[in-house]
Amino acid sequence: MIVLDHVTKVYHPNHVALQDVSLAIGAGEFVSIIGQSGAGKTTLAKLLIADERPTQGKVSVGGWDVGALSVHDVPLLRRQIGVIFQDYKLLPKKSVFENVAFALEVIGASRARIRDIVPQVLRVVGLEEKAGRFPTQLSGGEQQRVVIARALVHQPKILLADEPTGNLDTLNTRDIIDALLKVNQFGTTIILVTHNREVVNAVHRRVITLKNGQIHSDQHQGKYALAM
Amino acid sequence: MKPEAHFINTCWRIIVHSWQHTIRNAWIAAATVAMLVLVLSSVNVLLAVQAFTNQAIQHLEDHIDVIATFTPNASDTLIQQARSYVLSLPQVQDVTFISADQVLQTFRQSHASDTAVQAGLHDVDGNPLGAELVIKAKHTEDYAFILQALQNPQYASLFDTSTYDDHHEAIAAVQNLADQIRLIGSALIALFTLFGMLLTFNTLRVAVYTHREEIGIMRLVGASSAFVRTPFILEGIWLASFAILLSSILFACGVWWINPLLRPLFEGSDPGVTTFFLQNILTIILVETAGLYALVTTVSTLAVGTYLR
Ligand SMILES: Nc1ncnc2c1ncn2[C@@H]1O[C@H](COP(=O)(O)OP(=O)(O)O)[C@@H](O)[C@H]1O
Ligand SMILES: [Mg+2]
Numbered sequence: 394m395i396v397l398d399h400v401t402k403v404y405h406p407n408h409v410a411l412q413d414v415s416l417a418i419g420a421g422e423f424v425s426i427i428g429q430s431g432a433g434k435t436t437l438a439k440l441l442i443a444d445e446r447p448t449q450g451k452v453s454v455g456g457w458d459v460g461a462l463s464v465h466d467v468p469l470l471r472r473q474i475g476v477i478f479q480d481y482k483l484l485p486k487k488s489v490f491e492n493v494a495f496a497l498e499v500i501g502a503s504r505a506r507i508r509d510i511v512p513q514v515l516r517v518v519g520l521e522e523k524a525g526r527f528p529t530q531l532s533g534g535e536q537q538r539v540v541i542a543r544a545l546v547h548q549p550k551i552l553l554a555d556e557p558t559g560n561l562d563t564l565n566t567r568d569i570i571d572a573l574l575k576v577n578q579f580g581t582t583i584i585l586v587t588h589n590r591e592v593v594n595a596v597h598r599r600v601i602t603l604k605n606g607q608i609h610s611d612q613h614q615g616k617y618a619l620a621m
Numbered sequence: 622m623k624p625e626a627h628f629i630n631t632c633w634r635i636i637v638h639s640w641q642h643t644i645r646n647a648w649i650a651a652a653t654v655a656m657l658v659l660v661l662s663s664v665n666v667l668l669a670v671q672a673f674t675n676q677a678i679q680h681l682e683d684h685i686d687v688i689a690t691f692t693p694n695a696s697d698t699l700i701q702q703a704r705s706y707v708l709s710l711p712q713v714q715d716v717t718f719i720s721a722d723q724v725l726q727t728f729r730q731s732h733a734s735d736t737a738v739q740a741g742l743h744d745v746d747g748n749p750l751g752a753e754l755v756i757k758a759k760h761t762e763d764y765a766f767i768l769q770a771l772q773n774p775q776y777a778s779l780f781d782t783s784t785y786d787d788h789h790e791a792i793a794a795v796q797n798l799a800d801q802i803r804l805i806g807s808a809l810i811a812l813f814t815l816f817g818m819l820l821t822f823n824t825l826r827v828a829v830y831t832h833r834e835e836i837g838i839m840r841l842v843g844a845s846s847a848f849v850r851t852p853f854i855l856e857g858i859w860l861a862s863f864a865i866l867l868s869s870i871l872f873a874c875g876v877w878w879i880n881p882l883l884r885p886l887f888e889g890s891d892p893g894v895t896t897f898f899l900q901n902i903l904t905i906i907l908v909e910t911a912g913l914y915a916l917v918t919t920v921s922t923l924a925v926g927t928y929l930r
Contacts, residue, residue, distance in 0.1 A: 501848070
């Protein structure tokens with residue numbers, strides 16, 4: 394499903410963020426990518442959605458050669474991948490429902506489809522009761538679950554989450570992990586980027602560790618303590 | 622979902638988005654519209670001035686003529702010969718013959734209140750005034766030749782005087798004024814257009830900046846570049862449309878206000894500004910719309926493009 398083949402990413406002018414990274418992730422997997430700040434985790438995530446292009450090597454997602462994707466095709470790729478990035482929060486002036494609907498509106502979905510799907514994904518993250526609220530009326534964990542709902546609205550085969558539990562406390566973090574595990578149970582491949590020990594230990598699935606832009610370890614049923 | 626439905630949904634949302642952009646940006650949008658109105662109005666004023674000076678020159682040229690006055694004792698046969706001769710000149714457009722009696726009558730009427738003149742006329746036997754030929758040339762530059770032709774020895778003795786009022790200086794003055802106005806006007810239009818474009822550019826940069834979060838999310842969830850870009854370009858089009866509407870209304874008001882004020886300059890005949898407006902307004906609006914849309918679209922694309930990559 395996702396294959397990185399000897400991928401190197403050098404930022405201008407000569408900062409090597411990823412070096413000769415090769416990995417393969419199969420459909421339906423739940424993979425955590427961990428590593429210290431600056432290890433190249435976000436860079437890896439950006440390569441998967443063609444937000445950055447590899448300097449060398451090949452990135453392929455669901456058969457697409459992502460590194461060689463034309464500008465026109467990038468949006469089509471992104472409709473296949475649900476993305477959660479810390480930089481893209483909720484729009485404060487839109488309600489929960491509108492925030493999730495927005496992701497469908499901008500790709501031209503019909504009203505009927507929006508009315509149909511938005512409540513479904515809100516139910517998946519357990520927020521169907523709070524559809525009318527605004528982001529400021531939600532806890533941090535709830536807000537983040539709305540972001541997950543928004544990422545799920547295209548019914549993507551892959552969900553890519555970069556530090557989705559970033560500033561959350563233990564309880565809220567637990568909610569997010571549960572939501573992701575639930576989504577994974579429906580068959581969606583999950584790629585979870587994190588540096589949070591509790592998260593990795595709670596998930597107890599495959600863990601890829603990055604260190605200085607290289608793969609340091611790749612363990613099935615990994616634990617944070619072992620990984621580092 | 623049917624593809625048409627998809628297309629209509631998308632178009633509708635793009636239009637709604639562009640409206641929201643314009644409304645949220647209301648103040649800076651208003652400033653931009655004002656500048657664009659200034660651009661269009663300066664173009665319109667220049668066009669009106671052009672129409673007015675053309676009309677003025679036309680008016681002056683219509684009033685150029687040579688009046689050749691015969692000596693009172695010139696015989697009718699000779700007068701008719703002289704008239705045929707003048708008519709035969711290729712430069713001559715039109716000759717009006719005014720008989721001595723008519724000349725006298727006109728003279729009497731125009732001096733009806735002047736008792737001294739009336740008394741003088743009474744004292745004189747018969748008609749002291751000669752017949753006249755009012756000669757109009759085909760082209761203004763032909764008058765000199767016609768005056769020359771009247772010196773022809775065969776007829777010269779028949780003529781008492783030949784007066785020629787060529788309005789030459791007036792025409793030159795109007796022409797000169799028109800040229801000056803066109804020059805200054807064009808410079809102003811260029812300057813205003815530059816400001817207008819800069820303001821439009823700035824407005825769209827602000828619009829993009831205001832919507833940066835939405836733009837980011839749109840791109841993240843796979844909105845097409847056209848979907849992200851088009852509302853901003855449409856925002857430019859809205860601004861241009863407002864400007865065209867406002868400037869056209871201003872133009873109409875201006876024309877209807879100024880036309881009667883110019884009437885005295887034309888000795889009561891129509892200054893032609895209103896007529897010019899009615900005949901050309903559709904073309905003017907069409908050309909201005911096309912021009913402004915092209916400019917605004919280019920500027921908007923540049924403003925948004927550099928931001929969105
Ligand atoms: N756009 C960029 N330009 C230059 N250097 C960058 C850019 N983005 C990230 N980097 C650098 O690349 C390295 C990896 O960054 P990143 O992938 O964000 O790491 P992580 O997400 O693991 O913290 C860091 O040293 C960072 O400073
Ligand atoms: Mg990061």
